[in-house]
Amino acid sequence: MSQEETVVLHWLNQSRAQRIVWLFEELGLKYEIVYYERDKNSKAPHALSEVHPLGKSPVVEIRSASGDVIKLAESGWIIQYFLRKYDQTDNLKGSSIDAQNEVSYFLHYTEGTLQSILDGLFTNHAAKTKAGYAARMYMAPCVKWIAQNYYKPKLLKNLNFLNGTITKQYEKYSKYIAGNSLSAADIILSFPLEIVFTRCDPMINKSLKTEYPDLYLYHQNIRQEHGWKQAAKKVRGFEDIIFGEEIV
Incomplete structure (x- = not known):
């Protein structure tokens, strides 16, 4: 078209x-x-x-x-x-009805569930680190409790889900989150996973790369996609997150 x-x-x-x-x-x-x-x-x-x-x-x-x-x-x-x-040839929509349903699910899940947890975790962290000294003395114990008892369990539950999903995909000889080829599900998940694996460890005191090796491998594989690399080149000089682990 x-x-x-x-x-x-x-x-x-x-x-x-x-x-x-x-x-x-x-x-x-x-x-x-x-x-x-x-x-x-x-x-x-x-x-x-x-x-x-x-x-x-x-x-x-x-x-x-x-x-x-x-x-x-x-x-x-x-x-x-x-x-x-x-996408007239359905390259990114999913190559089968099942894959298309999974892609649609992840388009909603990523923003509606996963991203909201990350936003809360980062807001919580900002309250502890960016407030004035006197305020931090009172806020730090409170926000630490919220992070450890609310955001951290929710995040780990979601990462368990995603790690399990990609493990099953590997068993089907697919390196993608839905179906057997790159889809919009991989694209929309790329940003929150970039945040998870580059910025979340200090906030929850865990090495997420170690805890979720299959999901981390998936994240690394996605960064090797030609389209991802071309997109990264378009923002070189403006962005730091996506260049945090390696030179594209």
């Missing part, structure tokens, strides 16, 4: 937007990136609020030849929209 529209991705460093760059690379789309960087307090710049009222990224603008503009926010919806319009 030919591309008759201009696609503009509003991209923010250390955000979920990198998955959309990877998606566009896999679909072979022509697209533009508008780059935004977080401030010293890790907040998104005000300029993003001028693109979308919530001031978040990713946001995609689709401009037709007639001048009409469609604006999409939320990673899952963006992925679904572009799969429906440009």
Whole structure:
């Protein structure tokens, strides 16, 4: 299917937007990136609020030849929209009905369950580390209890689930989370797993690479995908998370 529209991705460093760059690379789309960087307090710049009222990224603008503009926010919806319009051969949707159902599940699970736990864990950590000295004295025991008794068990339960899922996939001779080929499920999971394996250990006092070896191997395999590497090159100089373990 030919591309008759201009696609503009509003991209923010250390955000979920990198998955959309990877998606566009896999679909072979022509697209533009508008780059935004977080401030010293890790907040998104005000300029993003001028693109979308919530001031978040990713946001995609689709401009037709007639001048009409469609604006999409939320990673899952963006992925679904572009799969429906440009993945005509079902390369990323899943090669079977079962795989397609699994892909759809992970599009919702990743944002609705896994990412919400990570967001809570990081908010909890920020409360302990970024508050003033006097406040930290009182807050540290409280947020430590919350992390150890709420966020940590939830995160480990989810990582057990994902590790078990990919172990079963390995037994079927597949290195992907759903079906036998790269899918949108792998793309949407890439960001939270990047966070899990590069930033979460100090927060829960565990080596997650050691605890979940099959999931870590999956994470490493995904980083070797051609589309992932091409997407990484598009943000070199703007991003630090995805270059944290090795040079792409």
